[in-house]
Amino acid sequence: MSEPVTLSIDAMGGDNAPEMVVEGVETALERLNGVRFLLFGDEAKLRPLLERHGKARAVCEIRHTPEIVTNDAKPAQALRGGRNSSMRLAINAVGDGEAAGIVSAGNTGALMAMAKFVLKTLPGIDRPAIATYFPTRRGESVMLDLGANVECDADNLIQFAVMGEVFARNVLGLNNPTVGILNVGQEDLKGNQAVQTAAQGLTNASLPLRFHGFVEGDDIGAGTVDVIVTDGFTGNIALKTAEGTAKLFGHFLKEALTSSLFPKLGALLAKSALTTFKMRVDPRRYNGAMFVGLNGICVKSHGGTDAVGFANAIHVALDLIGNDFNESIKEDYEAFRASFNPDDVEVVANG
Amino acid sequence: MSEPVTLSIDAMGGDNAPEMVVEGVETALERLNGVRFLLFGDEAKLRPLLERHGKARAVCEIRHTPEIVTNDAKPAQALRGGRNSSMRLAINAVGDGEAAGIVSAGNTGALMAMAKFVLKTLPGIDRPAIATYFPTRRGESVMLDLGANVECDADNLIQFAVMGEVFARNVLGLNNPTVGILNVGQEDLKGNQAVQTAAQGLTNASLPLRFHGFVEGDDIGAGTVDVIVTDGFTGNIALKTAEGTAKLFGHFLKEALTSSLFPKLGALLAKSALTTFKMRVDPRRYNGAMFVGLNGICVKSHGGTDAVGFANAIHVALDLIGNDFNESIKEDYEAFRASFNPDDVEVVANG
Numbered sequence: 001m002s003e004p005v006t007l008s009i010d011a012m013g014g015d016n017a018p019e020m021v022v023e024g025v026e027t028a029l030e031r032l033n034g035v036r037f038l039l040f041g042d043e044a045k046l047r048p049l050l051e052r053h054g055k056a057r058a059v060c061e062i063r064h065t066p067e068i069v070t071n072d073a074k075p076a077q078a079l080r081g082g083r084n085s086s087m088r089l090a091i092n093a094v095g096d097g098e099a100a101g102i103v104s105a106g107n108t109g110a111l112m113a114m115a116k117f118v119l120k121t122l123p124g125i126d127r128p129a130i131a132t133y134f135p136t137r138r139g140e141s142v143m144l145d146l147g148a149n150v151e152c153d154a155d156n157l158i159q160f161a162v163m164g165e166v167f168a169r170n171v172l173g174l175n176n177p178t179v180g181i182l183n184v185g186q187e188d189l190k191g192n193q194a195v196q197t198a199a200q201g202l203t204n205a206s207l208p209l210r211f212h213g214f215v216e217g218d219d220i221g222a223g224t225v226d227v228i229v230t231d232g233f234t235g236n237i238a239l240k241t242a243e244g245t246a247k248l249f250g251h252f253l254k255e256a257l258t259s260s261l262f263p264k265l266g267a268l269l270a271k272s273a274l275t276t277f278k279m280r281v282d283p284r285r286y287n288g289a290m291f292v293g294l295n296g297i298c299v300k301s302h303g304g305t306d307a308v309g310f311a312n313a314i315h316v317a318l319d320l321i322g323n324d325f326n327e328s329i330k331e332d333y334e335a336f337r338a339s340f341n342p343d344d345v346e347v348v349a350n351g
Numbered sequence: 352m353s354e355p356v357t358l359s360i361d362a363m364g365g366d367n368a369p370e371m372v373v374e375g376v377e378t379a380l381e382r383l384n385g386v387r388f389l390l391f392g393d394e395a396k397l398r399p400l401l402e403r404h405g406k407a408r409a410v411c412e413i414r415h416t417p418e419i420v421t422n423d424a425k426p427a428q429a430l431r432g433g434r435n436s437s438m439r440l441a442i443n444a445v446g447d448g449e450a451a452g453i454v455s456a457g458n459t460g461a462l463m464a465m466a467k468f469v470l471k472t473l474p475g476i477d478r479p480a481i482a483t484y485f486p487t488r489r490g491e492s493v494m495l496d497l498g499a500n501v502e503c504d505a506d507n508l509i510q511f512a513v514m515g516e517v518f519a520r521n522v523l524g525l526n527n528p529t530v531g532i533l534n535v536g537q538e539d540l541k542g543n544q545a546v547q548t549a550a551q552g553l554t555n556a557s558l559p560l561r562f563h564g565f566v567e568g569d570d571i572g573a574g575t576v577d578v579i580v581t582d583g584f585t586g587n588i589a590l591k592t593a594e595g596t597a598k599l600f601g602h603f604l605k606e607a608l609t610s611s612l613f614p615k616l617g618a619l620l621a622k623s624a625l626t627t628f629k630m631r632v633d634p635r636r637y638n639g640a641m642f643v644g645l646n647g648i649c650v651k652s653h654g655g656t657d658a659v660g661f662a663n664a665i666h667v668a669l670d671l672i673g674n675d676f677n678e679s680i681k682e683d684y685e686a687f688r689a690s691f692n693p694d695d696v697e698v699v700a701n702g
Contacts, residue, residue: 192584216588217591237533241592244569244570256627257625265621266617266622270608273610273611
């Protein structure tokens with residue numbers, strides 16, 4: 001790319017902001033060029049931080065904002081009261097066309113409410129979703145929704161499937177990715193009406209979308225499909241359950257390997273292999289939840305992340321921008337709608 | 352216990368039945384006495400197996416059954432057509448009072464449908480649930496429902512809470528166990544109406560039940576609460592996600608530790624510690640999903656388990672019997688109902 005990309009950053013969002021954010025930009029710049037940043041936040045704090053981070057200083061422009069959206073602010077409250085917050089003004093920069101995307105480690109609910117209000121959804125998409133990708137036995141998969149929509153109907157799930165497929169193809173670089181709907185069994189009659197109707201719709205569609213059918217919780221780690229579609233209630237709980245299990249497993253492993261002398265020596269010998277292992281499951285590598293379906297790129301970093309994690313969220317945003325993610329969603333969703341006859345979808349009784 | 356306990360066994364259920372089942376009984380008998388077994392299944396197959404398993408032969412009585420419920424049978428189909436199956440006749444033995452409980456590794460849906468039909472639910476319990484316990488950072492917790500009820504209302508969740516609490520107290524031996532409802536956030540306004548109304552009901556109840564409030568997916572592994580209450584759709588996916596993540600983690604670890612010479616030597620030195628670690632997360636230790644809320648003890652073993660896992664399911668059933676699990680549920684649920692004023696529960700708008 002010859003023209004520089006501009007990314008808008010909510011410099012005040014996150015547990016260790018703004019220090020972590022500026023450090024994150026500096027870290028991201030280790031393998032980036034041709035990117036400019038607009039840092040929205042408290043200039044008195046940001047200025048000295050930039051003094052200490054030379055790479056960031058060269059490509060960052062501070063936009064002073066007097067307010068912060070706190071972590072306990074309710075979405076509606078933030079939307080009404082946070083008009084001069086770092087988060088809101090950073091989103092506005094995307095809405096105004098000044099920046100190509102925004103990254104924030106702030107309050108998820110507030111970020112979604114503001115992004116939806118300012119950016120609006122893409123044509124044909126009723127509700128944006130939160131998506132992330134994660135390691136599996138076969139590589140990487142993407143899952144959505146992870147919590148934006150507690151209740152979803154079949155149409156929502158179908159829209160998530162199309163958006164997830166575009167992500168897997170354009171950003172993960174997979175040819176002909178497979179899509180599955182998360183359910184309590186693989187048989188057609190399992191689950192609630194939303195998943196059954198959505199499965200019928202995807203089966204009948206003529207998009208270049210390989211619909212695998214239903215998948216179960218253990219298919220997430222197995223990497224059975226490239227895209228896992230689910231409602232925000234189930235997706236949020238599945239993702240956090242996976243994170244919690246990984247943490248528990250790591251804790252048990254650490255206890256075992258520090259229990260006495262031989263295991264300690266063994267762990268020392270296996271040190272580089274254990275480091276590789278740890279890196280493979282490092283949650284920071286998968287930091288950067290994407291808000292998909294909005295008319296603008298918006299990436300949410302984990303609030304408790306460090307500079308390495310925040311840098312990763314920046315890379316995720318740039319990947320989405322560089323791959324024309326939203327344009328592809330628009331095209332694919334139009335093609336899907338054109339190929340899709342709602343009369344093909346028959347309502348199935350709850351099994 | 353002086354009087355022998357009789358356990359009814361569906362000897363034909365499970366991927367490797369009946370071999371695995373008879374071996375499982377033999378394995379269970381290594382740390383059991385005062386227990387008799389009724390083995391329901393194909394006598395021509397069971398007889399020679401018992402010849403080879405002396406401990407089992409001494410305490411098993413074969414009840415010949417000509418039919419088997421297959422894994423792909425639909426619940427309604429099994430209920431109508433499986434009247435002479437090993438599964439059905441094994442359940443009937445509990446219904447008739449001949450056995451104190453039944454263990455099966457067969458088709459879950461069929462087992463639940465038959466058990467519900469034959470045994471009926473406990474007074475005041477609308478729907479039985481599937482429960483299991485699992486390792487956490489703090490010890491062990493129990494979660495329910497794991498798939499019996501795809502959709503649950505607040506009353507169902509409250510009943511699950513009471514039953515889970517009885518399990519944690521009477522079987523896991525915890526004093527004053529804590530109960531949480533699985534949700535997408537800890538704040539009062541998160542989630543759907545069922546979880547919000549159930550949380551209000553439990554907050555207002557005067558049972559000796561310590562209601563912690565909402566918990567999230569990562570609280571499962573952390574052991575934040577002793578009892579996790581959820582609907583069967585979410586619970587099934589959460590449990591299978593945890594299993595899949597543990598498998599993935601184990602796979603990555605194995606790859607790392609066999610990648611080259613040093614890690615291999617390290618793993619050799621740490622062998623006993625790694626074995627302890629593996630045992631700690633061994634799914635066979637937690638094999639035995641309990642059908643709770645039925646007027647009789649019914650334990651479902653994983654279909655693909657081996658003799659060690661099946662033996663564990665037998666121990667789970669005996670624990671429930673020995674601790675008068677169902678009597679305690681009845682008492683606690685009556686006390687709960689008496690203390691509970693439905694007018695205290697106000698319907699909250701969906702957040």
